[in-house]
Amino acid sequence: xxxxxxxxxxxxxxxxxxxxxxxxxxxxxxxxxxxxxxxxxxxxxxxxxxxxxxxxxxxxxxxxxxxxxxxxxxxxxxxxxxxxxxxxxxxxxxxxxxxxxxxxxxxxxxxxxxxxxxxxxxxxxxxxxxxxxxxxxxxxxxxxxxxxxxxxxxxxxxxxxxxxxxxxxxxxxxxxxxxxxxxxxxxxxxxxxxxxxxxxxxxxxxxxxxxxxxxxxxxxxxxxxxxxxxxxxxxxxxxxxxxxxxxxxxxxxxxxxxxxxxxxxxxxxxxxxxxxxxxx
Amino acid sequence: xxxxxxxxxxxxxxxxxxxxxxxxxxxxxxxxxxxxxxxxxxxxxxxxxxxxxxxxxxxxxxxxxxxxxxxxxxxxxxxxxxxxxxxxxxxxxxxxxxxxxxxxxxxxxxxxxxxxxxxxxxxxxxxxxxxxxxxxxxxxxxxxxxxxxxxxxxxxxxxxxxxxxxxxxxxxxxxxxxxxxxxxxxxxxxxxxxxxxxxxxxxxxxxxxxxxxxxxxxxxxxxxxxxxxxxxxxxxxxxxxxxxxxxxxxxxxxxxxxxxxxxxxxxxxxxxxxxxxxxxxxxxxxxxxxxxxxxxxxxxxxxxxxxxxxxxxxxxxxxxxxxxxxxxxxxxxxx
Numbered sequence: 277x278x279x280x281x282x283x284x285x286x287x288x289x290x291x292x293x294x295x296x297x298x299x300x301x302x303x304x305x306x307x308x309x310x311x312x313x314x315x316x317x318x319x320x321x322x323x324x325x326x327x328x329x330x331x332x333x334x335x336x337x338x339x340x341x342x343x344x345x346x347x348x349x350x351x352x353x354x355x356x357x358x359x360x361x362x363x364x365x366x367x368x369x370x371x372x373x374x375x376x377x378x379x380x381x382x383x384x385x386x387x388x389x390x391x392x393x394x395x396x397x398x399x400x401x402x403x404x405x406x407x408x409x410x411x412x413x414x415x416x417x418x419x420x421x422x423x424x425x426x427x428x429x430x431x432x433x434x435x436x437x438x439x440x441x442x443x444x445x446x447x448x449x450x451x452x453x454x455x456x457x458x459x460x461x462x463x464x465x466x467x468x469x470x471x472x473x474x475x476x477x478x479x480x481x482x483x484x485x486x487x488x489x490x491x492x493x494x495x496x497x498x499x500x501x502x503x504x505x506x507x508x509x510x511x512x513x514x515x516x517x518x519x520x521x522x523x524x525x526x527x528x529x530x531x532x533x534x535x536x537x538x539x540x541x542x543x544x545x546x547x548x549x550x551x552x553x554x555x556x
Numbered sequence: 557x558x559x560x561x562x563x564x565x566x567x568x569x570x571x572x573x574x575x576x577x578x579x580x581x582x583x584x585x586x587x588x589x590x591x592x593x594x595x596x597x598x599x600x601x602x603x604x605x606x607x608x609x610x611x612x613x614x615x616x617x618x619x620x621x622x623x624x625x626x627x628x629x630x631x632x633x634x635x636x637x638x639x640x641x642x643x644x645x646x647x648x649x650x651x652x653x654x655x656x657x658x659x660x661x662x663x664x665x666x667x668x669x670x671x672x673x674x675x676x677x678x679x680x681x682x683x684x685x686x687x688x689x690x691x692x693x694x695x696x697x698x699x700x701x702x703x704x705x706x707x708x709x710x711x712x713x714x715x716x717x718x719x720x721x722x723x724x725x726x727x728x729x730x731x732x733x734x735x736x737x738x739x740x741x742x743x744x745x746x747x748x749x750x751x752x753x754x755x756x757x758x759x760x761x762x763x764x765x766x767x768x769x770x771x772x773x774x775x776x777x778x779x780x781x782x783x784x785x786x787x788x789x790x791x792x793x794x795x796x797x798x799x800x801x802x803x804x805x806x807x808x809x810x811x812x813x814x815x816x817x818x819x820x821x822x823x824x825x826x827x828x829x830x831x832x833x834x835x836x837x838x839x840x841x842x843x844x845x846x847x848x849x850x851x852x853x854x855x856x857x858x859x860x861x862x863x864x865x866x867x868x869x870x871x872x873x874x875x876x877x878x879x880x881x882x883x884x885x886x887x888x889x890x891x
Contacts, residue, residue, distance in 0.1 A: 297710075403590055405866040407825035412859055415847035416605050492719045496829055499721050500844050515725065519833075526729055533722045540717035548713065 298549045301542035308539050311358035321349035323356040323509040332521045332528065342525040344518050350528045354535060356509035360498075361539060364425045365490035369483045371425075372432035373440075377479060379433070380440025381467050385448065394437065401434035410493065414502045421494075424503035428490055439482050443475040477554035484547035488540045495536050511536050580875060587871045594863045595648070598856050599641050602631065605852060609633060612852050613657060630654075653860070654853035656846075663857035667839065673743045674838035677754050677761065677830065678823050684762035685769055685823065690812070692766075693773025694805060700778055708770060715767025720826040724760035724833035731756055743836050757834045765822040772815050776808035813877050817870040824862060 311318065321339070327347030335342045341350035383394040410431060414424045447453065456466045497503040498512025506513075511532035518528040602609045611619075613627050627633070631654075632640045647654075653663035696708035732740035744753030780786065781804060789799045812819075828840030835841070839858050846854035 400590065400593065403867060403870055404594065405821050405825060405863050407821070408828070408859065408862050408866075411828065411844070412601070412847065412855060413604075415844075416601055416850075416852075416855070418606060488717060492717065496719055496721060499829065500832060501848060515721065522725075522729060522733060526733070529725050530729060533725045536722050537714075537718045541713055544713050544717050 298545055301545040304538055304542040305546065308358045308535075308542075309362060311355045312362045315356045315359060319349075319352035319355045321352040323348060323353040324507070325349070332518075332525045334525050335527050341527040341531050344514070344525070344528050345521060350514075350525070350531060353509040353514060354511065354531050357511045357514065357532060357535070360421065360504060360508065360510040361491060361495070361535070364421060364494050365487050367425055368428045368432060368490035368494070369486040371429040372436050372486060373479060373483045375429070375433040376436030376440050377472070379437045381444055381471060381475075383437065384441040384444030385463070385467055385471065391441075395441075398434045398437050401431070402438075406431045407493070407496075410497065411500060411502065414497055415500075421504045421508075424494055424497050428493055432486055432490065436482065436486065440475065440479060443478050444471060447471050447474050478551070481547055481551035481554055484543060484550060488543035488547060491543065492536065492540050579878060583871060583874050587867055590867055591864065594867070595645060595860065596641060598860050598863070599644050601856060601859075602852055603637075605850065612850060617657070648860070653857040656854045657851045658849060663853050666842065666854065667857055667861060670837060670839045670842045673754075673836050674827055674831070674840060676750055677757055677836065677838060678827050680751065680754055680758040681761040681765070681823055681827075682820075684758055685765045685819065688762075689766040689769030690773050690809070693770040694777055694800075694808070696770070697774045697777030697781065697808075698800065700781075708774070712767045712770045712774075715763050715765075715770070718764055719829065720760045720764050721829040721833045723763050724757065724830055727756045727760050728834065741835050743838075754836070757830045757836060760833070761823060761826045761830045764826060765819055768815065768819055768822065769812065772811050773808060776811045777804060780804045780807050810877075810880070813873065813880065816873045816876075817866075820869045821866055824866065 325348060327343065330343055330347035332345050332347075333339065333343045339349050339351065341354065344350055344353070379394050383391045410424070410427050413427050417423055452470065453466065456470050461470075494503065495510075495512030495515075498510050499515045501513075501516045504510045504513050506517075514532040515529055518525075521528055602612060605612045609631070610624055610627055610633065613631060614623065617623055632643045635643065651664060653667070655661065656663055656666060692708050692711070696705045699705050728740060731737045738756050739753050742753055744750035786799060786804060789803065790796075827838065828843060830836070831838040831841040832844050839861070843855060843858040843862075845851075846858065
């Protein structure tokens, strides 16, 4: 993307503000990651302990975000939920870009028949209604959280391949590649030792944007009652299981819903910031 | 998804002036294999589902030999797979989508009953996406670097990060439960009542998709504003209004046409989530309900409808794109 802020004035004016929002975003993400790793230490209560006699109650001193239909502590479930909110999406982003990096490098560098074949696959994948496909396949095949993660890896790898390919195509005509070729280096060496490091920053920025998109998508599947196992403390799943207690304990819905938005915004801000820095 | 995926020429064709017709013909010809791939996938759902296809198709009905025989005959389960597909496809073309496993109702009839809500929701939402979306993107670009611009950009980040089912819950709580301005269930009768009932769902759906429109319009406008012809028009003394609306905005809408496929898919897929959030009796809620009850004929019907729609929209977008941009028509650039 062309950055029209290349003239000094715009950059000077924008930079400190951007850094402040990004800093907050990093803090938020660090907090969520902290809950994902140390959830069992910091949660005030067990996320699984049912108190059927209590049922759903609004926030109180004993339960800061109230309890759900089964009397489980909502705050503890949200803290535990950080785990499935981060782990799956990280795997989706990393996995789809691992596939995309190999396909995109080969496709962009070699061109020809390989390129055509890979690009046709990408075209077909992009012509399919991806989000709908994910809902149907996860719903029909079953298999829970990991099926959902696997389906998203495949779906995401198609557009990601296109991103890597166009980044490689930008590198191809540059003199350093010609120099490497003149030196008689092998194609694999040129690709992975010379081209890859040059496209890596852009790829990293997109991995992070994919991470946010995967988070939203996985939460969506859980919200439809697909993917993750019933009873698991997961933000999307909580929206599904608590959808009928909006009157008696709104916090049981608003807290996980807010966490999804806040986490996704933080990741997107970091991704956009990296993209702006690296992609110029 | 990511915004510069649709850069280029999806079908690898470079055109000359005489073969716009050829381009359109090829584009149509390519939609057919795609539809066949999709239909095969949908047909295969019966076999992909864990367990015996007969059991999947039987649903909650009693497994007596007579019913099983009827199902085997109805879905041609004794034939080899390609023959089964052929027969299924020919029934499909004649408008027979099979019978729901719950209540033995024709899938086409259920779809017809549910279609209205979904069409209303998606149209209302599209209006919300395009109007304010283009306006905000254009204003942000025109006032680039100001506080207003930053606000709009933040709004875009918020939209992309907030799926419709999440914003829907907040809207439902604030405007439905706390303020009681809007109804919290039902889809309403008659035009105005329905618009009132679908206002919150349409807004929830629009917010996430609007972010894409804002981002594309803003980027395109900024690029156009930097073009030489704008400087030239300014130096000739044309009014800023005329430059903005007659030239810059019009040219900036072209990338939006290219992205129309993504935008429409976003709205249609989002409708599934929104209908579930607001318990609306639409096609999306029907699909999710059918998935939870493993009602495969109904799933096949709705998914087929959704995907055919998406393929046709993408086809339409390519055709419109080739028509509106004369450079493509005359073969000066690749579409």
